[in-house]
Amino acid sequence: MAKSQQTYNKTEKEKQRRKKREEKAKRKEARRAEAKEKGGGIPLAYVDFNGNLVDTPPDPSLKVKIDAEDIVLGIPKKEESDEDKFNPIRNGKVSFFDHSKGFGFIIDSENNEKYFCHVSGLIDEIEENNTVQFELEKGARGMNAVRVKKI
Structure with a gap:
């Protein structure tokens, strides 16, 4: 058992x-x-x-009522303003430029934004406080001033 x-x-x-x-x-x-x-x-x-x-x-x-297609996920791409499309040449003032290192910064006269400028993007020799004309180009860290001419 x-x-x-x-x-x-x-x-x-x-x-x-x-x-x-x-x-x-x-x-x-x-x-x-x-x-x-x-x-x-x-x-x-x-x-x-x-x-x-x-x-x-x-x-x-x-x-x-909201349509699902109208909802934007993420950050919408920035559209260029009308003045950026028609006038790529901008005016500004050189706030800083170091000849030994070969770079400086330009402040745009329209929107007071500061843009990086390298010696390779210069057409004329520039000094601090010079008024210049330049174009913007997308760089590695943001917008860069290129084709810079002294006015």
């Missing part, structure tokens, strides 16, 4: 599991009864058109 595989320890663990399940079911029933007494359930929150949480649903007549 074979011995039972059920040991004392296994039966005790099974009793503990059963007891935990029963306690959990009792707590669940108590929560349900409490929610019915309070007349509740889960309260709903809505988001109004300004992004604030409110307890009243929004008016469906004010809903705005």
Whole structure:
């Protein structure tokens, strides 16, 4: 005759599991009864058109229809302005130029942006505070001033 595989320890663990399940079911029933007494359930929150949480649903007549194709994901490419297309030659002032190192910076007179200028992009010799004409070209770190002429 074979011995039972059920040991004392296994039966005790099974009793503990059963007891935990029963306690959990009792707590669940108590929560349900409490929610019915309070007349509740889960309260709903809505988001109004300004992004604030409110307890009243929004008016469906004010809903705005948006097409999925109109949504732009990411950063849109910068379009050139009209003046950039028609007049590639810009005017500016040399704010800094180091002849020993061969580079400097030019401040655009229209938008006060500072552009890098290398000695290889010069047509005339320039010094600090000179007024110059230049064109912009995309470089490794941004826009560079090229074909720089002294005015």
